[in-house]
Amino acid sequence: MSYVIDRRLNGKNKSTVNRQRFLRRYREHIKKAVEEAVSRRSITDMEHGEQISIPSRDIDEPILHHGRGGRQVIVHPGNKEFVAGDRIPRPSGGGGGSGSGRASNSGEGMDDFVFQITQEEFLDFMFEDLELPNLIKRHLAGADSFKTVRAGISNEGNPSRINIVRTLRSAHARRIALSGSSRAKLREAQAELERLKREEPDNFGDIQRIEAEIERLRARIKRVPFLDTFDLKYNLLVKQPNPTSKAVMFCLMDVSGSMTQATKDIAKRFFILLYLFLKRNYEKIDVVFIRHHTSAKEVDEEEFFYSRETGGTIVSSALKLMQEIMAERYPVHEWNLYAAQASDGDNWNDDSPICRDILMKQIMPSMQYFTYVEITPREHQALWYEYEQVRETFPHTFAQQQIVSVADIYPVFRELFQRRLSA
Numbered sequence: 001m002s003y004v005i006d007r008r009l010n011g012k013n014k015s016t017v018n019r020q021r022f023l024r025r026y027r028e029h030i031k032k033a034v035e036e037a038v039s040r041r042s043i044t045d046m047e048h049g050e051q052i053s054i055p056s057r058d059i060d061e062p063i064l065h066h067g068r069g070g071r072q073v074i075v076h077p078g079n080k081e082f083v084a085g086d087r088i089p090r091p092s093g094g095g096g097g098s099g100s101g102r103a104s105n106s107g108e109g110m111d112d113f114v115f116q117i118t119q120e121e122f123l124d125f126m127f128e129d130l131e132l133p134n135l136i137k138r139h140l141a142g143a144d145s146f147k148t149v150r151a152g153i154s155n156e157g158n159p160s161r162i163n164i165v166r167t168l169r170s171a172h173a174r175r176i177a178l179s180g181s182s183r184a185k186l187r188e189a190q191a192e193l194e195r196l197k198r199e200e201p202d203n204f205g206d207i208q209r210i211e212a213e214i215e216r217l218r219a220r221i222k223r224v225p226f227l228d229t230f231d232l233k234y235n236l237l238v239k240q241p242n243p244t245s246k247a248v249m250f251c252l253m254d255v256s257g258s259m260t261q262a263t264k265d266i267a268k269r270f271f272i273l274l275y276l277f278l279k280r281n282y283e284k285i286d287v288v289f290i291r292h293h294t295s296a297k298e299v300d301e302e303e304f305f306y307s308r309e310t311g312g313t314i315v316s317s318a319l320k321l322m323q324e325i326m327a328e329r330y331p332v333h334e335w336n337l338y339a340a341q342a343s344d345g346d347n348w349n350d351d352s353p354i355c356r357d358i359l360m361k362q363i364m365p366s367m368q369y370f371t372y373v374e375i376t377p378r379e380h381q382a383l384w385y386e387y388e389q390v391r392e393t394f395p396h397t398f399a400q401q402q403i404v405s406v407a408d409i410y411p412v413f414r415e416l417f418q419r420r421l422s423a
Helices: 016-025 027-040 119-126 164-199 204-222 261-281 301-306 316-329 349-366 382-393 406-416
Strands: 050-055 112-117 146-154 234-241 247-254 285-292 296-299 336-343 369-375 398-403
Touching: 016 027, 164 204, 247 261, 247 316, 261 285, 261 301, 261 336, 261 369, 261 406, 285 301, 285 316, 296 316, 316 336, 316 349, 349 369, 349 382, 369 382, 369 406, 382 398, 398 406
Parallel strands: 247 285, 247 336, 336 369, 369 398
Antiparallel strands: 050 112, 146 234, 285 296
16 A cells, blocks of 8 residues: 655645644644633634643653663662562652753743644634534525536546546557557568568568568557547536525623623623634524613624623513514524523513513524523522423423533533534
8 A cells, every 4th residue: 555645845844744643643632722722812812823732741752672681680789678579569659750851949840842723723623523403404595605526527628637547548549549450560561571581581572572561550650649639538527506504693692780791701702602613614604693681682793792781681582582583584494593692590580481481482493403501600590490491392402501600611612512413
């Protein structure tokens, strides 16, 4: 078996093949570093690259070397505790170590291997194995989505798509067809020449005539070109329409007075992760941003993340507005409908049962997936328990999780959108 290694250098003398092999080898270290980076970064710095540190002990490789061989008997001076055959107990504390670094009077440490991953690689690791659940093909979303497929062989095409095997096969067949009779006559003439030289060596006239015929036939065969434009064959590629799923994600964020600045920051981080994930993994997807306190309003991306408007809490206003937008702009038979809601769970008590009824009767029958994230370190309130009834009715399309601190955002996000095997 032959192995071809691409050693062509990319920018900054980096080999793509070797780099990808390195990233695969230390995938677990990188994923852990990405998870930690998401929790400590600011909102505006969520999608940049990251500096990864790998402990030196994890990149060491075994070394094969020759030992002295044979049976060695060595006497070490100073042994007053052990004799041959004794078992040495393992030290109870940490094992000793050795290194070539300088002495230090503070703490312990080890040299790390540090390297930088790009923005694309960072996002790849961040959103690895994530997807929108239950996404199905419903409608052809426009005519600008195509996929290129092979469609056989063509006599015309781009030189970069030439099919070498088919071209040489065609050239060989053409040479056989054009020079087949001449080659047969050449073989007969060569056999006759050998016979004359063996049986009639004095017959110079016939020998010269046959030699001239042989030269004429060889010249005629050589005039047939090895490769002709007629022989060129190209791989034919055509573009076929690629049916694309049309999907919409509703982002519902509670901005009421009970939401502290820290709670709002966590909610914004969650929605920024969701927004990056959608825009990176899906081409045909709409995102609808809805902010709500006592009343709900559809806003753009800028106002959704940076507006300071606040007020009381009536969660049902956001659900009602979402249901109106669904009915007006996103027909169920054409669109895959998704929603993500973030709140601290503090709601007007009489409003929580209304939220449950709106979800169960008007929204959930049309949804592909609905996620509710409650951002609070306290005990759950009425809204959470009303939503638990929705989850019992729609166990495969409704999910709810709790976020206590910034460190919980990324694990909860992965749990909600983890790729699952289809039933």
